[in-house]
Amino acid sequence: MNTEKLKFSDYFNKWLYSKDGYYSNYKQIGKEGDFYTSVSTSSFFGGSIGKRIVDSIKEGNLPKNTTILEVGAHHGYLLADIIQFIYTLNPKLLESLNFAIVERFDNLQKQQTKYLQECFGDVIKIKHYNDISEVKLPHAFIVANEIFDAFSCELVYTNKEENLQMAYVKNHKIEFENCKDVKIIDHCKKYKITKGEVGIGYEEFIENITSNIKKFEFVTFDYGDKVPRNDFSSRIYEKHEVFPIFKENLDLEKYFAKTDITYDVYFTHIEDCFKDFGVKNVIFKTQMQALVEFGIIDLLEILKENSDENTYLRESQKIKTLVEPTGMGDRFKMLHVKKFS
Template sequence: MKNNSTLFSEYMNEWLYGKDGYYTKYKNIGKKGDFYTAVSTSKFFGGTIAKHIISLVDEGFLHKNSVICEIGAHHGYFLADVIEFIFTLRPKLLNTLKFVIIERFDDLQEQQRNYFQSSFGDVVSLTHYKSLDELKCENAFFIANEIFDAFSCELFYKGKTARVDGHEIEFDVDNEWVKQKAQKYNKSRGEIALGYEEFALSMAKSCKKFEFMSFDYGEMQARPDFSLRVYENHNVIPFFQEDIKREELFKKSDITYDVTFEHVKDAYEEAGVEFIELKAQMVALIDMGILNLLEILKDNADEKIYEQELQKAKMLIMPNFLGERFKMIKFRKIF
């Protein structure tokens, strides 16, 4: 490694999580923010997860006093939407379920506490942990939205790993671990995520019996090329675009890449957790009952409100918006 240079993973980690990094402070998401998410699109995203949680309780997989845990909750909208729909569909469960957010940054914890206080007052109790390593429970449902694309990664190209020197990328580092992962997932170039194995193991150790569901963009098999990109005010900037000004974007914009779900799957299976399925978000939400929830709304709300919510929910399941590109991956651990 040359002087004053760093591996790309360290550069990306500093960009997102270092002092004043992009994810260390609250950011607007949606029309006024840098990007859209399923959570910012429609409350029925969280509502569908709430319906699924209730079905797990009815099936006996989840106990009535289980932990419902979101990882990387940002403002807390997602978990709050889940709670709101549980209150609507099965209010008694709010008296027994325990709600947890895993959030390492104090500033975001405060934002989440304030939002929950303004939304629920003292009706709902929220517990924070800095990491999964702090959580110990018997039975839980874990949920995450767009988390695996936020792990730092190495960049690999023709047998070499990237380093960064003055925001410039050079592929001249020999890294055997990265090379082995690249060979395993048939990547001659692209991103190799770091931390999936440790994350899966931490979750496996935190709880005896759980279901984990996560939504992210990517495919089961690795892309044959780089997908690394920067989001700024709803503009997508390929990381290797010739005129990109990385020094101006550094820490001020989101940086992300497509998830190789096979890597996520392998990490969880190595931790002793069973892979259940990978589905397009569209299929997953329909299977879990989003259309049934919309029918309930139609029967109980003003037609104008129903049409507004219907249009928002459509964006979650339309193939040309979030429905096809985003995937749901599910795992289970049973003792």
Template sequence: MDRKFSEYMTDWLYGKDGYYASYKEIGKKGDFYTAVSTSRFFGGCIAKHIVSLVDEGFLKKDSTICEIGAHHGYFLADVVQFIYTLRPELLESLKFVIIERFEDLQEFQKNYFKESFGDAVSLTHYKSLSELKCENAFFIANEIFDAFPCELYYKGKTARVEEDHNVEFDVDNEWVSQKAQKYHKDRGEIAVGYEEFAREMEQAADKFEFMSFDYGEMQARPDFSLRVYKKHDVIPFFQDKDEEGNEIKRDELFGSTDITYDVTFEHVKDAYADVGVEFVEFKAQMVALVDMGILELLEMLKENVDEKIYKQELEKAKILIMPNFLGERFKMIRFRKEKK
């Protein structure tokens, strides 16, 4: 039975046997790297930023710190660890939350926090942002917008997927066409769900800051970026053969690999503007992390550990900020909602 590409991608990633429905390794043993799997100083920068928001009075000492799409929970755990290093008394008042739809991943995250912090830090789970209601919050997400389902658009037509995983562009979809026209695309991906996500976040907290990291640009790419990651190999979605000349079979990739695309941040920005949330800034990850104090954190480490450990951590942190690694390709976008 034919279906929309967004439905197909949702099943690929989040269906019963989808890629994210069960625990997956990230990093060297997995299909791809993330900033979180690269260096714990990624979480350290966020912790330092949270402390600065408390100091400036934007966040209260009993605010909710919420990660969305945490996977292993390593990121939020790194944030907690660095808050303990920088301002330990805040752990007695801050509330830590993860939004995670899958129960087995919730269980993994709970166990990891228990192993890491014992009873010193409590972790609360919600399956969606719509379940969370709080007064003051800091929301953080890493590589979430690229994991929203999308529709595929090509010269006025939207894609459908046939039972054999073949993609045909022959559907008229007014919403997709309007988005494509708005973002000056004659082909490419149109994300589905940004508007609802922004609306749920706006309703979840009276006052908040939201920071997200992802790969993409403010303006839309002029072509398709849809691709599959398998054991660190990047397979363009519309590629028929691999480098050895073997046929690429989508039915074998379906559900067992990660599928993703570049984010059009202008679409994200518009989704938040539509619900009255203020856009604050957009910058390369390397600039964002330096601005938030990664160099100061590394200097603190240098003063407190032996040189071998410092050099090891420095090399990992460099990957986060070097332009030829994650520093330039990944972007940070930040929003704020002030209390009315």
């Protein structure tokens, strides 16, 4: 039992990233796992990103020998989908493009290498980085799907006396104390956050990208919005069941390191981080708007022309799930960041 009192952010990190943490070993995603992602819903999600990469190179934003860099690739499914669709749209590009993954866990690096080897043989070479700080490139297209909700966070709320409280965890029990962290206090004042999560580590992550990669496009999709929710969104996923972290009688010890823990991302915070480091071209859209703009409908038309009706209808239904306004299409948001000079 954990008898040490921890800030919630440290507890969150141990939950996901300790030696026996949830992300330290490969986990199934999709029907057999704890949750679905857009990647597990349809290969056309990655295909749309692949099309954006092809179009960006065609537009002259990035060179033909740029690096496609995924941060937190899990099994490697998304990068494989991107590569497959690049091959469909412009096979010659695979002769010049470079591919890389940022992954802290050695066993997951091996899983990713094995999977991509099975998919593409020796055609594709993958370079692994253990941390984003190691990445130093002249140009890159960076993909970070559902990465920011896996950054640790602090839990805060303002009590009746209007004092900001911050969460600590001892024996898997959450307690609140007066917040003494000036950065957290200033952050909450700046964004008018009275209750909810404050993402930790965004600034350092984005500084590494903006400082060490001269030209880039950066695309991230995640749960969340541009306005503060001012409520707690932290939750646990187990076998597609969702448990709010403050659910009555919830036993955190039971789920600790065995299930996924996450929260809604505050996209304005991420956007401002990029702008603070000199990148002004930051575009926010719903997933539906982003995938349509990236060309998912064009890809579906290509499928229609080159497959049977059943295959087309089956994939159409999956794509509908990705873009439906009442589902993933609006619930997931995208930031598309461009730095070309």
